[in-house]
Amino acid sequence: MKLFKHVFLLILILGSAGLAFLYAKENLQPPFYKNFSVFFQEIGKPIHSINRSISKVLPIEDIDEKMLGDALVGYLDVLDSKENEQKIKYLNKIVMHLSENCKKEFSYRVFIVQGPPNACAFPGGIICISDELLDLVSSESELISILGHEIGHIECNHLFDACREEMLRRKKSKIAIISFAGEVINSISKLTYNKTQEDEADEFGFRLLLSHNYDPLAFSGIFQKLASKYSEKNYSTFLIDDFFKSHPDLELRISKFKTLAENYLLKHPDFNGYIGMKNNQVHITAFEEKYPDEYANYIK
Numbered sequence: 001m002k003l004f005k006h007v008f009l010l011i012l013i014l015g016s017a018g019l020a021f022l023y024a025k026e027n028l029q030p031p032f033y034k035n036f037s038v039f040f041q042e043i044g045k046p047i048h049s050i051n052r053s054i055s056k057v058l059p060i061e062d063i064d065e066k067m068l069g070d071a072l073v074g075y076l077d078v079l080d081s082k083e084n085e086q087k088i089k090y091l092n093k094i095v096m097h098l099s100e101n102c103k104k105e106f107s108y109r110v111f112i113v114q115g116p117p118n119a120c121a122f123p124g125g126i127i128c129i130s131d132e133l134l135d136l137v138s139s140e141s142e143l144i145s146i147l148g149h150e151i152g153h154i155e156c157n158h159l160f161d162a163c164r165e166e167m168l169r170r171k172k173s174k175i176a177i178i179s180f181a182g183e184v185i186n187s188i189s190k191l192t193y194n195k196t197q198e199d200e201a202d203e204f205g206f207r208l209l210l211s212h213n214y215d216p217l218a219f220s221g222i223f224q225k226l227a228s229k230y231s232e233k234n235y236s237t238f239l240i241d242d243f244f245k246s247h248p249d250l251e252l253r254i255s256k257f258k259t260l261a262e263n264y265l266l267k268h269p270d271f272n273g274y275i276g277m278k279n280n281q282v283h284i285t286a287f288e289e290k291y292p293d294e295y296a297n298y299i300k
Contacts, residue, residue, distance in 0.1 A: 063180060065160045066106040069124010071181035076111055076128065084112050087134070090283035094140070095127065095147055097287045098208055102155055110147070117229050121150040123160040123184065136225050140276030140286055141218035144209055152204030158197045206257060214286075215273035215296045216261035220254045227254065265298055272296065 091110040099108045108125040117133040127150045137143050153159055163184045175183075193201075206219050227250050265271060273296045276286050286294075 063175075065104070065124050067124075068160070068163075068181060068184065069106060069109075069122065069126050072122050072124060072126055072184060073109070073111075075181060076113065076126075084131075086283045088112060090285065091129070091143075091147070093285050093287070094144065095151065097285065098144065098147060098151060098212070099125075102151065104155060108151065108154075117226060119146050119150055121153045121159060123154070123163060125154060127151070127154075133226075136229060137222065137280060138277055139215075139218060140279040141209065141214040141274065142222040142225075143280060144212070144214055145205055145219040145222045148205030148208035149201050150205075151208070152201035153193070153197070155204060156197065156200050158193060158201070202253065202257065206260065210264065212286075213272075213274055215275045216264050217258065217273070217296070218275070220256075220258035220261060223250060223254045223257070227251070273298075 088110070091112070092108075095108040095110050102108075104125060106125045108127065110127045110129060112134065113128045113130055115130040115132060117130060117136055119127065119129045119133055121127050127147060129146065129150075133146070134143075137146070202219075206216070209219055210216055265273075274286055274290060275294050275296055276291075278291050278294055279286050279289070
């Protein structure tokens, strides 16, 4: 029996070594590595150190969303260069303030990724926003419109519930957290929100904008910019397309939130919405400093 175990172990070791050699020779990635197109560059990059808490084997029902979020971070190829350091701090300060009254018991984190104009949320408070989308944003109010929408998906449990249900559907009662994170990355690439969920996320983001006294017209404004940008090029090949994949018709969304903003301003004639163009340029949040000339002058 001992001889059999030793032979089996030797075969297993040699087989693993052979696979590793094959991948290296052919410059291949292991099968659990995923590439979501240019929006996420090699999401399944190697994780050099795995925290013990995310390597645990737990029943799907017991997997904690925060723990899952920590594991997911290791799969993201983020732009964390010195060039983006100030911008990343700026984004995270914004979400820290936006999420102060949120019900989820974890800290939200924002990462910049390389790719066409897009944004995406993951369980555990992970929000990714592309560098090209940040280039389109001209004010803090527009930025909060995007971040608020993504926070809405997480706060409304559109992501964590969908991932957990998918794993339960596959009848995997127990799984290592780190392996589950890889499954989540794969499943979210195919996730399609229904129109009710999208509307919930939109309305959540719009309420956040108003509750912090930002310009309500920014919500429809950033959608209009995205619509113009997407009409210039064919982006139909994207696997993750949070703003456009199976969403309500974009023109309807623009019309709806422009009307909601205008009605709000009619009912609140003294409302002075903050725009924050300078804040976005200097990467200082309006929660830290407001500039007198950054308030909207609405035509009454």
